[in-house]
Amino acid sequence: MSTLKDYRMDIKPNWCPGCGDFSVLAAIQKSAVNLNIEPEDMALISGIGCSGRISGYVNVYSMHTMHGRALAVAQGVKLANPDLHVICAGGDGDGFGIGLNHFAHAGRRNVDITYIVMDNQIYGLTKGQMSPTSPQGMETKSSPGGNPEQPINPLQMALASGSSFIAQAFSGDLKQLVSLIEQGMKHKGFSFINVFSPCVTFNKILTYEFFKKNLVNLDEREGYEPSNRGMAFNIVEETSSMFTGVLYKNERKTLTESQPKGSGTDMLRQGQFELNENMKDKLISRFI
């Protein structure tokens, strides 16, 4: 049985003190232990940005990929070895800016992976430019007169593109964060968890205090049914996205399950493979 120690590494993250990403790091490690996953059975694939560095801080099979492309890499890992527990992680710029295309398609494709976005509404690694989730009017280094554009709504994006598990968490509430990541990992299909993970250096608007004051907990809301997609769209509007908890959950066939019979079986991982006569005939029958 694995312990937290197995997942930890002797490397000091390069995040600023107080960064929300520390909580996400701790939550991933805790969830893995709670779910009894061995480190070698987990793959953590991340994008580029402050948050993308997370894959280097967990002792699992990890890859720090390209800006915006982590989701594609993560889907490839999972499809090639369905036994692995695959988490993909990145930031709001990575996932909703340069990588938005893959986010939408991962939702509809429904490969069984968990996508965690550390949403701080700013580009932190490049020192403070506006991001796709920066509120309109927010002053940043690249919007000194206030952000002229409307932010994207990742939750409604996920709903619209068919994600089968959607939740939102806050770095200031580790307990709920761990619970949501665990639920996401247990969910069969594509799970998306948007985490408000404040940037203490470059975002002075959307701070810990701001979130503590404004967030409501959907998990405690009476009468809310996460299986109801219409209700989910409405609650995002009603709360202006200021909530935590499971927004939507509805299991459907994963990509591996909907592929033609035979796809994604054990033969996929078979290290050695002899080309026998039967296989040879299958290969050449159409060409003779």
Add this chain to the structure above:
Amino acid sequence: MEELTIVIGGEQGEGIESVGEILTKVLSQMGFSLYGFRNFSSRIKGGHSDFNLRISSGKEIYVNAEKVNILVAFDRASIDLYINQMDKNSIILYDSKSVKSDNLPIAPKGVIMIEAPFQELASELGSPIMKNMVALGMICALNNHSASSFHKVIQEQFLKKGMKISQLNVEAFEKGYAFIKEKNLFSIPLVPAINSNKMFLSGNEAMVIGALASGCRFMAGYPITPASEILENMINMMPEFGGVVVQAEDELSSVAMSIGASFAGTRSMTATSGPGISLMQEAIGLSGAIEIPLVIIDTQRGGPSSGLATKMEQSDLTAMLGGTHGEIPRIIISPSTVQEAIYDMNTAFNLAEKYQCPVFIAADLVLSTSKQSAEILDPLRIEMERGKRVSDEELAEQGKALYDRFAFTDDHISPRTIPGQKFGTHHATGIEHGQTGHPTEDYENRKKMMIKRMKKIETVTLGEDIKAEGEGEDLLLIGFGSTYGAIREACEAFNKDGIKAGLAHIRLLHPFPADQLEGMINKARQVIVIENNYTGQLADVIKQHIPDHSKIQKLSKFDGRPFAPSDIRKFCKELV
């Protein structure tokens, strides 16, 4: 005759494909060597297309002939396009219904033009659509093939449409056959073939069976001409082999998924053409930096930008050689025939895993889409070399929490662990990293890591890195990819004329086999580098590697058409 060429032309949807399929299947079984190319003419309105089939009794052929012996014309465009290519003593059969006989061009001397009742005879059997089988019957009669050998294949071809239709098609074939026999026309018989049963397939199909035979179990791709056929064939065939194929949302995703699958331990690939290669550049850099095997097929077509999507070019060489920012190790293999394409895939997967870097298959439109005869797949020629992998036992012995995935070694290749292996966990990042894979900006480490990555590929070889034929004392012809067929026949023609010509076809484009080529260049009086691009990309590579390159001349063709042997003969005649 020892060889002849048949062209069947008409509008798309007139059943040209079925004629080609049946004809080539029977001829393949008889042991003939074949080369077929489907032309889609954009110059002609109405969707004209034709299938140009060259048949040889003994000699292997890798290019279409420049003369046509039998032309079957379902439309007027076929006649206009081919009348000047008709051989002496050749025959044009045109449909009496769909081609008006007034206003036809005058047939050159020796060329017989016959009004053939393709549609009429088919209509007598109840359906004009079977005119293609009537035409097939006429072709067979002209070639003196026995009709019975075609019956079975025709029946098989149409069986899915029911017994009755299948039988009617055989009758249509018989009607065509009888028409020619009754006319008592001259025949163009072929000398019986000397070879045994062969496969007949396109380069794209060859790469698919090569990949599957070599254990490729994951592919992600995005539709693009002329590589889509690879994706489609993979989707059809992969489930039987237990693997997964994904049509991704774009090429950025296809290549990234392939990298992910490879990281997970599966042999994986992607296939694309020029625009896709442009989009994949960043990921190619990642594969080089994190030392993950990756096989990429580039079926080159006319560029730049959208260029000429359905036309021939070999202009991505520079992109494959130098694409992505920064410097990475890479291997580029160039198949020149369909036969080579099968086994080159095997080599590509082996080298990708052995050297842990991206491997390109530099195919081109003509190689990908032409159909050629190839020896039947030989399982004994398929080898599995999975490179340096660490066993679970070795890892247990080390018993360390973090594996040194990027350890410095004598041959610069580090043993690899894959997810699922206990004590094999490690980090892989495109940031410069130390031996465990974690980021570091240490200057000494940076230097050692760069040297490790760049030097490891120096030992790469295909065995035959350059395909050399002929003496080449007077004239050495250098090329890569599908131009092999045209260059080879130009060489043969020179040798007949007493010119000592030879060819050096580059099979390993990177790392470049400079020493071997330099020796060949030194021995030749004249050296021509022949390629389908404007700047002479291969010639420039050669000049980079070979100090004395004063002899080298470029023959470039970039109008979208492949080289014909006569293009090369004409260019060289003025020199020799």
